[in-house]
Amino acid sequence: MSGQAAIVVGAGPSGRALAHRLAHHGVPVTLIDSRIERRWTATYAAWTDEVPAWLDDSVIAARTASVAAHAVHRRHIPRGYSVFDTVGLQRRLHLDGVNVVEARARHVAPDRVITDEGTVHRAGTVFDCRGAAADGPSARAAPRQTAFGIVLGREEAAPVLDGAEAVLMDWRAPRHGSPWCPRGAAPSFLYAVPVGDDAILLEETCLIGRPALPVAELADRLTIRLAGHGITGDRARHRERVSFPVLISSPTPWRLEPLRFGAAGGFMNPTTGYGVATALRWADTAARAVADDEDASAVLWPWRAQQVWRLRLRGAAVLLGLDPVQTVRFFDAFLALPIESQRSYLSERADLRGTLTAMRRVFAALDQPTRTTLVRRTMTGRI
Structure with missing residues (x-):
């Protein structure tokens, strides 16, 4: 057992997973949140190979062996995809051995947390896992991902699935709507995944926008x-209604104090909005670092992870700068990549070589006007 105690602020998926793994590794841990057992209502999903081995099947609501995607061309992606059972996930991330404090954190520092009633909690390591709340007002100005979805029975949703188990993204304009045009409104895509045995979520999504589509x-x-x-x-x-910031205020999250973990700590991919699986995967790494009295920031943010994060920020800047037609062409090029390149860019936050290879391959596949836009946005890096 480590002699260094830890505090986790925020009991969302990232914070709860981290507190759970800290307790598992024998670290004295306190979890602080004003509503510890609030029900998670969002739909969380991940590539099946991202789900850590310490989670069992009780946390999965539905699983597919592959997904379809459509930009300019229809693609079949033979990579397993899983949708979490949020109730099962919350239950599996039990808080046995965790000191639970149900209070609002008023002040969060690297070695202490002060709650609204003035109680001071001290520890050798403090993790801020409050998500967008950690950024305060600046989060409201950040680029956001927005979506609206409904859940239908499988039979009723069948025409949309068109024989696929799930549709990761369909960038085609609606059949009865206006086609995407360079000077038109931002494009959106359809996301269609099973969320139960006879339940399909059909969701129209704005991947990233500033401002995002309402x-x-x-x-x-x-x-x-x-x-x-x-x-x-x-x-x-x-x-289901979705709206959340996909970028944190700091371009160097490894320098933030206290150390952040989860969406507001650079564990969400800003070009996709996916972050829960990454936090679940790295929670055990963070917990082991604290248990072994290592520098958690150094363990979570090796040099390669820092460089990948910088590349992802530039990728987000590129997406914000593309017009609707270029956006569809960009994703058509990305979806044509080999699975290993897709995986490197989407899932591996410390795979610098794989990320660079994926970006080079996408660039090479694009038309010259879109390449010019990519170069301009990449050079400026403006978010």
């Missing part, structure tokens, strides 16, 4: 898109 507009686009497949959505079992 959720209400995405709801209208989804209605138009589904109408093109003869689907009214009148029998929707559930509706």
Whole structure:
């Protein structure tokens, strides 16, 4: 058992996973949040090979062996995809052995946390896992991902799936809507995945925008898109609204004090919005570092991870600078990459060589005007 105690602030998936793994490795840990057991309502998903081995099948609501994707061309991606059962995940990340403090953190420092009632909690290591709340007002100005979705039965959703187990992204304009054009509104894509045995989430998504498309507009686009497949959505079992920042305020999260972990700590890929699986994978690494009295920041942020993060920021800048037609062409090039290159860019936050290779391959596959835009945005790096 380590003699150095730890404090985790924030009980979302990242914070709860970290507290759970710290306790598992014998680290005295305190978890602070104003609503420790609040129910998670978002839909979380991951590539199946990203799910850490210490999680069992009780945390999975649905799993597919492959996904389809459509930009200019339809692609089949033979990589397993899993949707989490949020209730099962929350239950599996139990807090046995964790000192739970249900209070709002008013001040968070590298060695102490002060709650609203004035209580001071001290520890050798403090992790800030509050997500966007850690950035305060600056998070509201950050580029965001927005989405609107409904859950239908598998039979009703079948025309959208078109024989696929799941659709990661369909960038085609809705059949009864206006086609994407260079000077038109930002494009959005359809995301269609199983969330249960007979339940399919159909979601219209704005991947990244500043400003992002309003959720209400995405709801209208989804209605138009589904109408093109003869689907009214009148029998929707559930509706989901999504809006969250995909970039944190600091371009160098490894220098932040206290150390952040999770979405506000650079563990979300800003070009995809995926971050829960990354936090789950790295929670055990962080916990082991504390248990072994290592520098958690150095362990979580080796040089290669820092460089990959900088490349991902430039990738986000590129996406913000593409027009609608270029966006679709960009993703068509990306979806044509070999699986190992896709995996390096999407999932491996410390694979510098793989990330660079993926970026070079996408660049080589693009037309000259889109390449010019990429170069301009990459050189400026403006987010």
